[in-house]
Amino acid sequence: MMELTRKGEYAIRGIVYLAQLPPGKVALISEIAEAADVPQTFLAKILQSFAKIGIVKSFRGAGGGFTLGRSAGKITLREVVEAVEGPIMPNRCLLGAGSCERDGTCGVHPVWREVQGKVVEVLEGVTIEELAARTR
Numbered sequence: 001m002m003e004l005t006r007k008g009e010y011a012i013r014g015i016v017y018l019a020q021l022p023p024g025k026v027a028l029i030s031e032i033a034e035a036a037d038v039p040q041t042f043l044a045k046i047l048q049s050f051a052k053i054g055i056v057k058s059f060r061g062a063g064g065g066f067t068l069g070r071s072a073g074k075i076t077l078r079e080v081v082e083a084v085e086g087p088i089m090p091n092r093c094l095l096g097a098g099s100c101e102r103d104g105t106c107g108v109h110p111v112w113r114e115v116q117g118k119v120v121e122v123l124e125g126v127t128i129e130e131l132a133a134r135t136r
Helices: 006-020 029-036 040-052 077-085 109-124 128-135
Strands: 056-059 065-068
Touching: 006 029, 006 040, 006 065, 006 077, 006 128, 029 040, 029 065, 040 056, 040 077, 077 109, 077 128
Parallel strands: none
Antiparallel strands: 056 065
């Protein structure tokens, strides 16, 4: 993944909105979708997948909705992006040994590895708390 898909973009918008709420406030899916300008059914799927890995908590029934699963300062942009986009791969050759027939001889391979490392480092260094503060 190098180019963020619409799903990734929507995921970031939704999680940033949740981070801007008062701590402990449960937001309805309709409210999050409207504020983040994301289709509700699409966002519901994203947030359910986040709930499985603890990025958000979901509450069913009347008064149901979503909150962050832990403090926004402890959720990185990398986690959010990889949760919906999968591992960060600037090129398929980084999938692992055997996925590229030129594995051992390609001079570009180490460059892709370095690009991957830098992208991961940047995304890992940004918290959802910081993004929420910048987005206000």
